[in-house]
Amino acid sequence: MIVGLTGGIGSGKTTVAQIFQQLKVPVFVADEESKRLLDTDADLQAQLVEWLGPELIKEGRVDRAYMASRIFKDEDLLKKVNALIHPAVGRAFQTWYQKQEAPYIIREAAILFESGTHKDCAKIIVVSAPEELRLQRVIKRSGESPEQVKARMAKQWPQEKKEALADYIIHNDHQEMLIPQVLQIHEDLIHIANTGR
Ligand SMILES: CC(C)(COP(=O)(O)OP(=O)(O)OC[C@H]1O[C@@H](n2cnc3c(N)ncnc32)[C@H](O)[C@@H]1O)[C@@H](O)C(=O)NCCC(=O)NCCS
């Protein structure tokens, strides 16, 4: 059974995914696979250089900060990049998924809904946190400016739209503890995987 895990930038998906991993639930992380492809797929790199220019490659690797500075302010470019990378990530997921034997697995992606991937998921978990807190977390983690982080946020669905389609919502706002929320969802998912309801 495929369970989608999503939430806007800085909501805490990765933190939640790590708790599921500790419960021995296999987790596929779309951001990580996307990074691996950027570093290793020569055809993908060549196409990106064509669109973004030779400045994209620094010391043999994709300059991620440069790529972010270009794609999140250019709607057409972002669409093209998404259309190039997302199918490749989807293929990697299928290869990975074939090998899994756990009752359920987690597919983590920031843009699960935006990319249409939610359609492959039996259940969906959305991690939510107030926008200001998400903004501060990401600025602290990445050193990007508020404007840069807001540009990425603007390319993602609003949190309320995601919450409306969620089977489970995890609140990561310092009001509720994360681990008990994850444990309860895990128990429920194991039950569904074993009984079909
Ligand atoms: C532009 C890149 C190189 C910037 O790398 P960086 O290390 O700064 O960010 P990272 O990949 O860790 O992503 C951090 C967060 O940015 C947001 N984000 C990334 N890509 C996108 C996108 N295409 N649309 C909206 N938000 C995005 C997500 O919230 C994500 O969790 C990278 O994000 C990228 O290659 N994006 C395009 C491919 C993509 O969609 N990847 C994400 C899922 S497959």
Ligand SMILES: Nc1ncnc2c1ncn2[C@@H]1O[C@H](COP(=O)(O)OP(=O)(O)OP(=O)(O)O)[C@@H](O)[C@H]1O
């Ligand atoms: N409950 C929390 N308490 C304190 N810090 C937190 C909490 N949740 C997340 N953070 C921190 O906020 C930052 C963003 O969290 P995380 O990386 O899990 O978010 P994400 O949703 O995966 O973001 P992205 O979409 O950018 O990948 C991280 O630096 C993380 O350590």
